[in-house]
Amino acid sequence: MKASMVKRLIIYTFKGGFKMKKIEAIIRPTKFDEVVQGLSEAGITCGMTITEVKGFGRQKGFVEIYRGREYEIRFIPKIKIEIVLNDELVEKAISVIIEKAKTGEVGDGKIFIFNLEDAIRIRTGQRGKEAL
Amino acid sequence: MKQLALIFIILLSLSKFSLADNGIQPKIDTGDTAWMIVATALVMLMTVPGLALFYGGLAKRKDTLNTIAMSFISFSIVSILWVIYGYSLVFGEDILGIIGSPSKIFLSGVNPNKISGTIPEYIFIIFQLTFAAITVALVSGALIERMKFSAWVLFCILWMTLAYLPVAHWVWGGGFLAKLGALDFAGGTVVHINAGIASLIGSIMLGKRRDTSLIPHNLTMVATGTGLLWFGWFGFNAGSALAANGLSGVAFINTNTAAASAALSWMFTEWLYSKKPTLLGIASGAIAGLVAITPAAGFVNIIGAIIIGIVAGIVPYFAVIRLKPKFGYDDTLDVFGIHGVAGTIGALMTGLFADPTINEAGKGAFFGNPYQFLIQLLAVAVTIVYVSIISFFVFLIIKLLLGLRVDRNDELIGLDESQHGEKAYNLHI
Numbered sequence: 001m002k003a004s005m006v007k008r009l010i011i012y013t014f015k016g017g018f019k020m021k022k023i024e025a026i027i028r029p030t031k032f033d034e035v036v037q038g039l040s041e042a043g044i045t046c047g048m049t050i051t052e053v054k055g056f057g058r059q060k061g062f063v064e065i066y067r068g069r070e071y072e073i074r075f076i077p078k079i080k081i082e083i084v085l086n087d088e089l090v091e092k093a094i095s096v097i098i099e100k101a102k103t104g105e106v107g108d109g110k111i112f113i114f115n116l117e118d119a120i121r122i123r124t125g126q127r128g129k130e131a132l
Numbered sequence: 133m134k135q136l137a138l139i140f141i142i143l144l145s146l147s148k149f150s151l152a153d154n155g156i157q158p159k160i161d162t163g164d165t166a167w168m169i170v171a172t173a174l175v176m177l178m179t180v181p182g183l184a185l186f187y188g189g190l191a192k193r194k195d196t197l198n199t200i201a202m203s204f205i206s207f208s209i210v211s212i213l214w215v216i217y218g219y220s221l222v223f224g225e226d227i228l229g230i231i232g233s234p235s236k237i238f239l240s241g242v243n244p245n246k247i248s249g250t251i252p253e254y255i256f257i258i259f260q261l262t263f264a265a266i267t268v269a270l271v272s273g274a275l276i277e278r279m280k281f282s283a284w285v286l287f288c289i290l291w292m293t294l295a296y297l298p299v300a301h302w303v304w305g306g307g308f309l310a311k312l313g314a315l316d317f318a319g320g321t322v323v324h325i326n327a328g329i330a331s332l333i334g335s336i337m338l339g340k341r342r343d344t345s346l347i348p349h350n351l352t353m354v355a356t357g358t359g360l361l362w363f364g365w366f367g368f369n370a371g372s373a374l375a376a377n378g379l380s381g382v383a384f385i386n387t388n389t390a391a392a393s394a395a396l397s398w399m400f401t402e403w404l405y406s407k408k409p410t411l412l413g414i415a416s417g418a419i420a421g422l423v424a425i426t427p428a429a430g431f432v433n434i435i436g437a438i439i440i441g442i443v444a445g446i447v448p449y450f451a452v453i454r455l456k457p458k459f460g461y462d463d464t465l466d467v468f469g470i471h472g473v474a475g476t477i478g479a480l481m482t483g484l485f486a487d488p489t490i491n492e493a494g495k496g497a498f499f500g501n502p503y504q505f506l507i508q509l510l511a512v513a514v515t516i517v518y519v520s521i522i523s524f525f526v527f528l529i530i531k532l533l534l535g536l537r538v539d540r541n542d543e544l545i546g547l548d549e550s551q552h553g554e555k556a557y558n559l560h561i
Contacts, residue, residue, distance in 0.1 A: 065406045066346050067416065067466060068453030 018131060019087045020116040023094070024080060026053065026109040027101040032079045038100040039083070046132045049082040059107030078109060084119060086129055093097050161250035167376035168255045174367025179207045179269045182360035186419075187273050189353025190412075190465050194546025195277045196349060196556045209288040210265040215239055216290065218264060219257050220231045222300045229308035232301050234437035249374050259371060264300065266368075273465035274331030278341050278543055281551040283534045287526065291330060294400035295522045299515055314500055315486055315494045316503065317383065318372035320427025320479040321515045328472020329516055331463055333523040338536050342460040342543055351411055358415040362391055365422045369429040376393035382490055383429035385424065386437040387549075393441025394421025396473075401449050416452075419443040420470050424478035428485065432496035436485030440478060449471045450516050468489055476512055483508030 027035055032050075039048070054075035085093055094111060102108050102130040121131040149295070184203035191199040217237050224232030236242065239257065263389065268288050275284070302309040303316045316322060321417035348354055369387040373380035398417025403409045424444035425437055451519035452469040463469060482541060486494030495501040530536055536544070542550035 064347070065408055065410060066348060066412055068406055068413075068449065069346065070406070070432065071345060071347055071456075 034100040171367035171371025178364030186357030193349035198547035206269040214261040228304040270327035274467040317430040324475025330523040331467035335463040389437040390425030390441035391421040394445035397445030420474040428482040430487040489552035
């Protein structure tokens, strides 16, 4: 067994992993720019992945009309931001996202936090926090 | 082989005799010829890519290639059949007012010196070819998202032969409707009522799609296609003067005026009824206006063009939003609602608004000749009845031979994948 693998095994077993979290925030497309700017001003510059998504929660759908026929569009366009962070930065990121993405109306979106087992930088093979 | 050569020589000599017999040598007008070459190319542009983009953008993303392929392949099939026998059966010597003689099969007897009016006959042949092609292609809009591609190929062959050729002969080839004095400048009955009725029959016989929504997958394609159709329509209508002259000028300005009026009237109708002026509505209105002015383009004055345009933006709108849901046929892209209805409006209104100071060949009811309206009504009725019956049998034959619809699974995964093994949009970079 290689030394690096032993080291990781110890971290997983006794230290509760690398202490990283993944934040998945579903936000309004109109708030996207503010959220990105807010995060970078708060020093959260480790990178992010975004996706145009569609979905529904409590917010009602809307109606589109093509050739006079109304279509109830239930799935509403949102943007999903995924960020992986060290534990200590997580609360800060959450507060920035809430501050920037909130309008107070139904449909502001949600933030999900996941414990992250590991991260690997493909170029170097670095793992854990070093890979962020 | 020897016999064929003999026939060829005889035909060749006959054609020389007929020219010599004429006394006055008909002359090619180079201006007319140049314009008609351009007009022909413009009408070609209407089918591919104009109609292909218009329909392709309205289709679902999993069915868009199939929709585009339907237009491409109709153009190709008609191109071949037209030079084999189509032209002859429409424009060959009239037989009992019903059909043209097959004497010009494989364009026999036509050569570079043959003249039709003031242009080479070859140009006339291919100009008319583009009309036949778009008429067949138009029908596809009603049938997309569920029709077998093989069934569509067979449809192009059968329907063009049995429906388009006779009606085109009746109206343009010296058939009985032409003898009666029915006015159809560029194809209101021949092209649009024809295609509209076949679409209605076809959509009923194919049955509904499993998902009957019409949510365009790409409205920018629809807008591009509409623009190309509008542009190509100048060739369609102004070219139908068959010359570069005052009449083509009238047809040109009437075409544009009616398209613009209908785009506006559809938009305002929609704004009033469903609260939003949609781009699809503006585009649909423009097409409806172009359809309605088609039979009238070379007969009406500018006021007639504006009124025809306004009506064409309102009546088809209600045909699409009221008639279709009421009767429940799944005319996917509203070919009947727009081409059938606006084509009928245009054909009938030509009988009202034809102004003899614009074109002495046409005098409408508002200019003291109510009889013309009745002739128009008769021409429309004859076309509707004939094309309904023929289209029914054409679809029936295809159903028995090949089946009309793809199976459930093929429809769900989309016709691009199931019929062609292709996808319009791929992730590969």
